Amino acid sequence: MNVLVELGFVVASLVLAIVLLALNLWRAILFLFPASVRVEPEAPADQMDLPVELETLATQLKVLGFVPLGSHEEKPRLQKATRSYDWAHPGERVFATLHLGQGDTPRLYLLTPVSPGGFVITAGYRRPALEVPGVYRSGSLEDASPERLLRAHLRRLEGFTPTGDFTWEGRVEAGRSWYQGLGRKEIRRQNLQGLLWTVMALAIVVSAFLGRRGP
Known part of the structure; x- marks a missing residue:
C-alpha cells in the first residue's frame, strides 16, 4: 500500500509540475532572455x-x-x-x-x-x-x-x-x-512570477524523483 501511495504522490507531483511548466516556462525564458x-x-x-x-x-x-x-x-x-x-x-x-x-x-x-x-x-x-x-x-x-x-x-x-x-x-x-x-527591465518585472513558478515546478520534479527515496 505504501508503494502505491508513494507512486500516486509522484504521479500527482509530475502532473502539477507539467501544468506549471506549460503555463510559465515561456515567461521564464522571456525573463532570462528578453531580446x-x-x-x-x-x-x-x-x-x-x-x-x-x-x-x-x-x-x-x-x-x-x-x-x-x-x-x-x-x-x-x-x-x-x-x-x-x-x-x-x-x-x-x-x-x-x-x-x-x-x-x-x-x-x-x-x-x-x-x-x-x-x-x-x-x-x-x-x-x-x-x-x-x-x-x-x-x-x-x-x-x-x-x-x-x-x-x-x-x-x-x-x-x-x-x-x-x-x-x-x-x-x-x-x-x-x-x-x-530599455524594455528588458519592464519585461523582467512582468515575468518574474513566471520564473518563480518555473523554478517551483522544477523543484517538484526533483523532489518527486529524489525526495521520496528512503535510506
Whole structure:
C-alpha cells in the first residue's frame, strides 16, 4: 500500500509540475532572455487585416491625423505571435499601436523613440509606471480616449528629444530596439512570477524523483 501511495504522490507531483511548466516556462525564458522576442513586419498598410474590435479606435486615430503604416508580429519563444497594427503621426512624432488584449479587448498605446536610445510610452490600459531619468518614461492612462491619450503623451514627452524614422520600417525597428534595450527591465518585472513558478515546478520534479527515496 505504501508503494502505491508513494507512486500516486509522484504521479500527482509530475502532473502539477507539467501544468506549471506549460503555463510559465515561456515567461521564464522571456525573463532570462528578453531580446529573444522576434519582431517582424507582417503586412503593409493597404493589406492590414484589422480586426473588427479595433475599427473604432482606428477611426479615431485617423481623425487625430495618424496615418496607417502596417502591422507587425511579436513572438516570444514557445508562444504564438501577437499581431499589432501600427499608425504614425509624423507631425507630432508619435507611433500608435493597436492590438487585442486578453478576451479580445481593444488596446492602444503610443510610443516615441527619444535620444539617446530611449522611449516614451503611454498606454490606454493598465501598465506599470517606470522611469529612467533622461531616457525612458513608461506609464498609462486607463480607458482614455485616443485624443486624451495623445495629449497626455505629448505632455510626457516634454524634456525629451524625439528621434527616429516614423515609417513602418522605423516602427518595426523601434520594437526590436525596445526588447533589446530599455524594455528588458519592464519585461523582467512582468515575468518574474513566471520564473518563480518555473523554478517551483522544477523543484517538484526533483523532489518527486529524489525526495521520496528512503535510506
